[in-house]
Amino acid sequence: xxxxxxxxxxxxxxxxxxxxxxxxxxxxxxxxxxxxxxxxxxxxxxxxxxxxxxxxxxxxxxxxxxxxxxxxxxxxxxxxxxxxxxxxxxxxxxxxxxxxxxxxxxxxxxxxxxxxxxxxxxxxxxxxxxxxxxxxxxxxxxxxxxxxxxxxxxxxxxxxxxxxxxxxxxxxxxxxxxxxxxxxxxxxxxxxxxxxxxxxxxxxxxxxxxxxxxxxxxxxxxxxxxxxxxxxxxxxxxxxxxxxxxxxxxxxxxxxxxxxxxxxxxxxxxxxxxxxxxxxxxxxxxxxxxxxxxxxxxxxxxxxxxxxxxxxxxxxxxxxxxxxxxxxxxxxxxxxxxxxxxxxxxxxxxxxxxxxxxxxxxxxxxxxxxxxxxxxxxxxxxxxxxxxxxxxxxxxxxxxxxxxxxxxxxxxxxxxxxxxxxxxxxxxxxxxxxxxxxxxxxxxxxxxxxxxxxxxxxxxxxxxxxxxxxxxxxxxxxxxxxxxxxxxxxxxxxxxxxxxxxxxxxxxxxxxxxxxxxxxxxxxxxxxxxxxxx
Ligand code: FE
Ligand code: CA
Numbered sequence: 400x401x402x403x404x405x406x407x408x409x410x411x412x413x414x415x416x417x418x419x420x421x422x423x424x425x426x427x428x429x430x431x432x433x434x435x436x437x438x439x440x441x442x443x444x445x446x447x448x449x450x451x452x453x454x455x456x457x458x459x460x461x462x463x464x465x466x467x468x469x470x471x472x473x474x475x476x477x478x479x480x481x482x483x484x485x486x487x488x489x490x491x492x493x494x495x496x497x498x499x500x501x502x503x504x505x506x507x508x509x510x511x512x513x514x515x516x517x518x519x520x521x522x523x524x525x526x527x528x529x530x531x532x533x534x535x536x537x538x539x540x541x542x543x544x545x546x547x548x549x550x551x552x553x554x555x556x557x558x559x560x561x562x563x564x565x566x567x568x569x570x571x572x573x574x575x576x577x578x579x580x581x582x583x584x585x586x587x588x589x590x591x592x593x594x595x596x597x598x599x600x601x602x603x604x605x606x607x608x609x610x611x612x613x614x615x616x617x618x619x620x621x622x623x624x625x626x627x628x629x630x631x632x633x634x635x636x637x638x639x640x641x642x643x644x645x646x647x648x649x650x651x652x653x654x655x656x657x658x659x660x661x662x663x664x665x666x667x668x669x670x671x672x673x674x675x676x677x678x679x680x681x682x683x684x685x686x687x688x689x690x691x692x693x694x695x696x697x698x699x700x701x702x703x704x705x706x707x708x709x710x711x712x713x714x715x716x717x718x719x720x721x722x723x724x725x726x727x728x729x730x731x732x733x734x735x736x737x738x739x740x741x742x743x744x745x746x747x748x749x750x751x752x753x754x755x756x757x758x759x760x761x762x763x764x765x766x767x768x769x770x771x772x773x774x775x776x777x778x779x780x781x782x783x784x785x786x787x788x789x790x791x792x793x794x795x796x797x798x799x800x801x802x803x804x805x806x807x808x809x810x811x812x813x814x815x816x817x818x819x820x821x822x823x824x825x826x827x828x829x830x831x832x833x834x835x836x837x838x839x840x841x842x843x844x845x846x847x848x849x850x851x852x853x854x855x856x857x858x859x860x861x862x863x864x865x866x867x868x869x870x871x872x873x874x875x876x877x878x879x880x881x882x883x884x885x886x887x888x889x890x891x892x893x894x895x896x897x898x899x900x901x902x903x904x905x906x907x908x909x910x911x912x913x914x915x916x917x918x919x920x921x922x923x924x925x926x927x928x929x930x931x932x933x
Pocket of ligand 2: 586587641642643826
């Protein structure tokens with residue numbers, strides 16, 4: 400030990416004693432002790448960043464999580480640690496709009512969810528967290544316009560699929576410049592896989608994620624990325640999961656097919672869902688039953704209204720679905736199917752959303768007065784025949800594996816006269832743009848809405864461009880596909896039209912990569928026809 404090391408060690412022991420003293424008074428009183436504000440840490444405990452999400456016209460959820468290494472170094476393991484949150488009108492926090500103290504607890508991995516309500520609508524705010532003498536970075540967020548308001552525009556980015564080892568999150572550095580109202584994240588925030596060397600661009604630490612502790616570590620790894628942190632700090636996010644937040648290709652209560660088999664899949668799913676809660680700016684009520692071990696389920700679907708201009712629906716196509724149809728040899732997971740030899744494929748009982756979510760969505764459609772109805776869900780909605788040689792072959796993992804459920808969704812749009820349905824998706828790791836047909840069995844049927852299925856932030860495409868071009872030829876309701884580029888989409892909704900810009904990083908394996916526009920589309924209001932304009 401050098402002299403400096405000794406000094407640090409002595410200092411940290413002293414610090415630990417101080418913190419322990421304060422922490423016990425915290426436990427007793429539920430309030431920070433008098434010296435708590437002076438408490439210093441070995442390093443900043445807010446190294447996992449900050450985030451805001453689940454915006455409404457008068458509320459927002461603010462999130463952070465204390466760095467577990469920091470908590471342990473401070474000798475606070477196993478104790479509650481008070482965290483102050485502040486929401487202000489200005490970046491200097493001289494005009495505080497709301498503030499409070501939350502006890503972060505080890506049972507929830509020292510996560511903090513401040514659910515703020517009673518705020519001004521259509522308003523921008525700054526926020527931060529404080530613990531002892533440490534302060535988090537300052538985040539920016541906003542509330543949505545009042546329900547009756549008529550905002551002039553809504554600008555959102557949609558993104559999905561960011562496998563750590565496949566690349567860097569440079570896309571988010573460019574997303575910062577897009578002047579967004581919000582981000583819609585559509586699943587595969589992380590992958591449960593271990594590192595696959597030497598293919599990986601950067602190492603995934605920790606092996607398989609399959610327990611509460613390993614899911615937490617995997618989220619913490621992702622949250623350490625500076626570009627991802629910066630984008631979370633820049634705008635509110637609406638976030639859904641897909642399969643990889645639990646296990647590749649799982650279906651409802653049935654396990655998927657990655658990694659060594661785990662005896663109790665539902666225990667694994669509960670752990671994964673809890674870790675999701677601990678790392679996302681989502682509402683406690685939707686996870687309460689799961690956290691208190693009264694339910695295996697947690698609710699991530701819901702709707703948010705952006706005045707009269709748009710209503711955003713976030714769906715969950717993973718938690719309540721029936722198993723994939725006609726996998727060979729009774730295997731779990733996904734495969735491709737030939738509908739002529741898979742009777743169950745067309746069974747009207749089969750569901751992707753579950754009946755409760757389906758009924759809820761139809762009621763939402765019935766009562767919607769929004770001009771644009773934006774449906775964020777995990778995967779590709781439109782039918783996509785994979786056989787380009789004259790036969791028929793579908794993936795059984797997306798809507799193509801659940802055709803009757805898809806038809807019910809489309810029928811609900813038609814029957815409720817839903818205005819301007821816009822479906823946004825992910826999962827494909829490829830950009831697909833197309834028209835939603837009233838009935839995919841009839842290729843000449845009318846377009847009832849439009850679909851933008853996004854590429855990935857980093858995850859690799861499944862097919863090459865040549866194959867995508869062939870698929871466009873046999874699936875003409877899709878007007879554009881790109882498999883080459885990673886990135887995100889930006890949609891700007893205005894009263895007269897929407898404009899979608901597909902943004903592509905030149906090279907997702909380079910953290911400083913430049914970005915370019917891959918293609919641009921417009922759709923006029925009340926006319927579900929996509930124009931490619933760039
Ligand atoms: Fe993915
Ligand atoms: Ca997926």
